[in-house]
Amino acid sequence: MQTVLTVGLFLLTLVLILVRPYGLNEAWATSLGGLLMLLFGLETWQQAWRTVAEGADVLAFLFTLMLLSALLDASGFFEWAAIHAARAARGDGKTLFRNVFLLGSVITAFLSLDTTAIILTPIVLAFVSRLKLKARPFLVACAFVANTASLLLPVSNLTNLLFLSAFQFRFAEFALRMVLPQVVAIAVNYFLFRWLFRAELPPGFEVDELPEANSVLPDAAYFHGAVLVLAGVLIGYFVGSLYHVPPYKIALVGCGVLLIWGAVRQQLNRHILHEISWPLFPFVIGLFVVIRGVENLGLAPIAARGLEKVGSTSLPQIVATAFGTGIGSNIVNNIPMALLSISVLRGAHATHPAQYGALLGCNLGPNLTLTGSLATMLVITGARKRGEDMGAWEFFRVGIITTPLLLISSAIALWLTFARP
Numbered sequence: 173m174q175t176v177l178t179v180g181l182f183l184l185t186l187v188l189i190l191v192r193p194y195g196l197n198e199a200w201a202t203s204l205g206g207l208l209m210l211l212f213g214l215e216t217w218q219q220a221w222r223t224v225a226e227g228a229d230v231l232a233f234l235f236t237l238m239l240l241s242a243l244l245d246a247s248g249f250f251e252w253a254a255i256h257a258a259r260a261a262r263g264d265g266k267t268l269f270r271n272v273f274l275l276g277s278v279i280t281a282f283l284s285l286d287t288t289a290i291i292l293t294p295i296v297l298a299f300v301s302r303l304k305l306k307a308r309p310f311l312v313a314c315a316f317v318a319n320t321a322s323l324l325l326p327v328s329n330l331t332n333l334l335f336l337s338a339f340q341f342r343f344a345e346f347a348l349r350m351v352l353p354q355v356v357a358i359a360v361n362y363f364l365f366r367w368l369f370r371a372e373l374p375p376g377f378e379v380d381e382l383p384e385a386n387s388v389l390p391d392a393a394y395f396h397g398a399v400l401v402l403a404g405v406l407i408g409y410f411v412g413s414l415y416h417v418p419p420y421k422i423a424l425v426g427c428g429v430l431l432i433w434g435a436v437r438q439q440l441n442r443h444i445l446h447e448i449s450w451p452l453f454p455f456v457i458g459l460f461v462v463i464r465g466v467e468n469l470g471l472a473p474i475a476a477r478g479l480e481k482v483g484s485t486s487l488p489q490i491v492a493t494a495f496g497t498g499i500g501s502n503i504v505n506n507i508p509m510a511l512l513s514i515s516v517l518r519g520a521h522a523t524h525p526a527q528y529g530a531l532l533g534c535n536l537g538p539n540l541t542l543t544g545s546l547a548t549m550l551v552i553t554g555a556r557k558r559g560e561d562m563g564a565w566e567f568f569r570v571g572i573i574t575t576p577l578l579l580i581s582s583a584i585a586l587w588l589t590f591a592r593p
Contacts, residue, residue: 498537
């Protein structure tokens with residue numbers, strides 16, 4: 173009965189996340205699922221509290237990243253960067269596509285995939301519309317790059333933060349391990365898209381249709397301060413890791429400085445808090461509780477034994493965990509898959525190659541379905557509000573060509589980082 177109830181509540185939670193009946197936010201789904209797990213006695217309140225407490229650093233980092241992105245957006249930073257990327261193309265449509273892809277990669281890597289999904293994508297679609305270009309290649313680029321470029325830093329993706337917390341990776345160690353797989357993934361993704369969308373990319377566009385980059389800055393002094401703070405925070409991540417300072421504390425200091433400077437320059441108001449996706453916190457907390465109930469079934473040791481059969485060689489382990497979590501992410505969404513895979517990897521006492529391989533799958537794998545990651549869902553939902561749409565089958569046709577090649581190429585690149593002396 174415990175197994176039936178637990179699996180049933182887990183599946184119910186996933187269905188509610190993906191379907192969102194009556195337009196309810198995903199947070200309602202995980203909150204309800206977590207509450208029912210507790211009410212049916214499938215886990216104890218003590219277990220739930222301990223699980224949430226263990227994820228407190230992740231939640232704190234989520235808050236600081238979203239606040240930092242909101243403060244940067246208030247400075248005009250993202251629109252300024254997008255216009256510069258477009259003007260740098262000098263009227264060449266294919267160069268414009270490349271610049272958008274690279275800009276999305278940089279923003280995802282350093283400010284998280286949610287920043288690309290929520291802030292950058294509407295800006296890109298707005299100036300593509302202004303230039304009277306086909307939106308489809310740029311929309312797909314934003315949707316994919318939000319996942320593809322999220323390997324580099326712990327701050328790039330919530331899944332990275334979860335793995336960092338679970339396996340005690342150092343910030344600098346993580347970045348050095350992931351830099352080669354990240355570069356390979358971005359390069360493979362870009363060149364595949366250049367081939368797939370070769371007939372849809374415009375030969376040229378009118379640069380004069382774009383505004384001057386500086387014209388979108390509400391206050392130049394606040395903008396320059398924001399850029400300096402961002403640079404300081406990024407450097408601080410690496411320096412802080414040498415002294416075991418949690419990354420969220422570095423980001424929080426940056427937010428504090430920007431808040432003070434924004435107030436001095438009279439560029440902020442209480443609406444800045446509206447830019448933070450508050451429902452994400454109950455969503456994650458509820459998900460922690462639901463997954464803890466699933467762990468109580470003892471399924472992790474079974475999956476762990478399957479992982480052990482792969483052998484001790486690093487490349488097979490990386491490929492197996494990457495494709496396993498990649499497929500799973502498209503079925504149950506990548507955040508639940510990350511939590512489940514962490515449980516399995518712990519139970520199997522998995523090696524570092526297997527751990528990093530699983531993370532490849534959670535980040536790159538969700539590019540098969542629209543529901544594979546929240547970032548993809550945010551990109552497509554935001555695009556629909558602007559009159560641009562992409563169906564599930566159309567997205568899958570792009571993903572089935574791109575995703576396996578992304579996984580295998582990045583898996584080989586990751587293996588090389590472990591194979592070198």
